[in-house]
Amino acid sequence: MTLGRRIGIGLIGFGWMGQAHSRSYRNIPVYFPEAGIVPELVAVADTVPERLDMATDNFGFASSTASWHDLLDRSDIDVIDITAPTAMHREIAEAVAAAGKHVFCEKPVGDNPAATAAIEKAARDAGVVSGCGYNYRWAPMVQYARALIEGGRLGELTHYRGRFFSMYGRDRLGVLSWRFMQEHSQFGSLADIMSHAIDMAHFLVGPINRVVATREIFIRERPLPKPGKGTHYDRGAPEDPMGQVTNEDYVGALVEFANGVRGTLEADRSIFGPQSQMAFELNGSRGAASWDHEKLNQLQLYLPEEQPTDGFVEVLSGGDYFHQGNFVPGGGNSIGYEDLKTIEALEFLRAVLGERESNPSFDAAIDVANVMDAMVRSWDSEKWEDVRDLRL
Ligand SMILES: NC(=O)c1ccc[n+]([C@@H]2O[C@H](COP(=O)([O-])OP(=O)(O)OC[C@H]3O[C@@H](n4cnc5c(N)ncnc54)[C@H](O)[C@@H]3O)[C@@H](O)[C@H]2O)c1
Missing domain, CATH: 3.40.50.720 (NAD(P)-binding Rossmann-like Domain)
Known part of the structure; x- marks a missing residue:
């Protein structure tokens, strides 16, 4: 075409x-x-x-x-x-x-x-x-963190902690949308938000070799949605008919990366406190970085050989960082979640036009699926499980 x-x-x-x-x-x-x-x-x-x-x-x-x-x-x-x-x-x-x-x-x-x-x-x-x-890969501060890693500024990576803690299911009257039912979504937090956390770990650190995982359902029934409603931010009433939640609210895992990095990944849709905490903390032999989508225009950086004082410093995003200048000029001017979607759409259409390789493509998705598969085997076996390549 x-x-x-x-x-x-x-x-x-x-x-x-x-x-x-x-x-x-x-x-x-x-x-x-x-x-x-x-x-x-x-x-x-x-x-x-x-x-x-x-x-x-x-x-x-x-x-x-x-x-x-x-x-x-x-x-x-x-x-x-x-x-x-x-x-x-x-x-x-x-x-x-x-x-x-x-x-x-x-x-x-x-x-x-x-x-x-x-x-x-x-x-x-x-x-x-x-x-x-x-x-979330497209956040300018995430792109910057990756550039720091690739430039060796954090040294040899040693530890990674990734998480996606979301509030969307914490309300017991939040309706039983398709997300909470195995017949419409075989997995819960694993598919919905852990997938993001796995992809971010791949983007920043690389492939994962093996995992040991656990899961839990914290809220076991929810009001049935009204016809035509039922996104996961809709709310029912206590007198509404209730239905069973049949997939997991929580999944957590210890992970070992192919390059020797050790880490944890956690995801929960029913947790109190965090709102949309898609976040990571990353430690290397020369420094550390952490980022949280709730503050997507900020990166916490610890580069002791380059800083005048000890401890983390906050870097503010702005127009000089990846694509951010197309939205706002100057330092400290913010972008938000949907701007990442605009960047995503732009980069995908550029790939369609042959101007770049598509990434993340379905290839990145299957890398994530491979880790999800190992987590499921592990929560069943209650043992460490190797990540296997499911490509057909
Ligand atoms: N990348 C992200 O940050 C992110 C955030 C939210 C959702 N998602 C993903 O996006 C997808 C949709 O999630 P959502 O939150 O927008 O769900 P949603 O429930 O808000 O929207 C789904 C839409 O699909 C429609 N639909 C249902 N059956 C249909 C059919 N047969 N033909 C055409 N349309 C039909 C529904 O009427 C509804 O309008 C999911 O795969 C979810 O994992 C990604």
């Missing part, structure tokens, strides 16, 4: 992420005019009519449909973006790849490791460009 700078977008699932991705595509020409990329919102699919109305009326999609199959044969669509619930990803992504469309799929791509492997193979066999939503 020869693409001009116009790229036709079809999007499946117009909930939280579908809306965020749509805003991101619209943002590209205004925040990154020099890229010369014009994403066109051609068609959107969702099963909720009000969401389709909003997509066309407010977001500027040219057309809408209740059936995602309608997007597959359209010659004016180059890229299909999958932001439907995770359990639907495999069927959709395989059909999208077979239709020869480039495909972006929200993390963790498949709802279980085997599904991610099948999706990765489908895209590889079809020769389409793939991308996935490990957006």
Whole structure:
């Protein structure tokens, strides 16, 4: 397929992420005019009519449909973006790849490791460009931390602690959305947020060799959602009918990296205190760094050979750091979560146009799936488990 700078977008699932991705595509020409990329919102699919109305009326999609199959044969669509619930990803992504469309799929791509492997193979066999939503990599301060690691400024890495502690499930009256039910999402925090923590560990430190993991469900029943509602920020009432939570709130693991680094990874969706603490602490033989998405414009750095005083210092992000100058000029001016999504969309479309390798692609997703698979084997066996490559 020869693409001009116009790229036709079809999007499946117009909930939280579908809306965020749509805003991101619209943002590209205004925040990154020099890229010369014009994403066109051609068609959107969702099963909720009000969401389709909003997509066309407010977001500027040219057309809408209740059936995602309608997007597959359209010659004016180059890229299909999958932001439907995770359990639907495999069927959709395989059909999208077979239709020869480039495909972006929200993390963790498949709802279980085997599904991610099948999706990765489908895209590889079809020769389409793939991308996935490990957006925290794109934070300018995370990019800076990685550059420091690659430049040897932290020395030889020794310890890594990664975590994603989110508040979204801490309210006992938070509704039983698809995220909490095995029939719609085989795994809970493992797939939803631990996947982000694993990808960040890969991005900064490298592959993980083996893990020992544990899990728990802290809130065992929740109110059933009303029809057309049911994203994970909706709230029910005490008198509502209740349903069972059937996948894990918490997963924690000790991990050993291939390069000898030792660490921990934890994820919880029902914890009090942290709000959206997607964070890491990293120690090397010459220094240390830590970052937390709740303060995404700040990096804590300890470089004793370079600093006049001992202890961590705070580095403030700003226009001089990775892509941040496209959003705000000068130091200390902040960007936020959805700006990372705009960077993600830009970099994916640049990959579609052949200007860069797509990364994170489904290849990065299967690396994450391999570690998820080892965590599941370990919480069953209650022993250390090696990470195996599930690529087909
Ligand atoms: N990268 C991130 O930070 C991040 C954050 C949140 C969610 N996600 C991922 O994004 C995906 C979607 O999550 P969300 O929070 O946006 O969910 P959501 O529930 O808010 O939205 C899902 C949408 O899909 C629609 N849908 C359901 N069945 C459909 C069908 N048959 N055809 C078309 N549309 C259908 C729903 O009506 C809803 O509008 C998940 O895979 C999740 O893991 C990623």
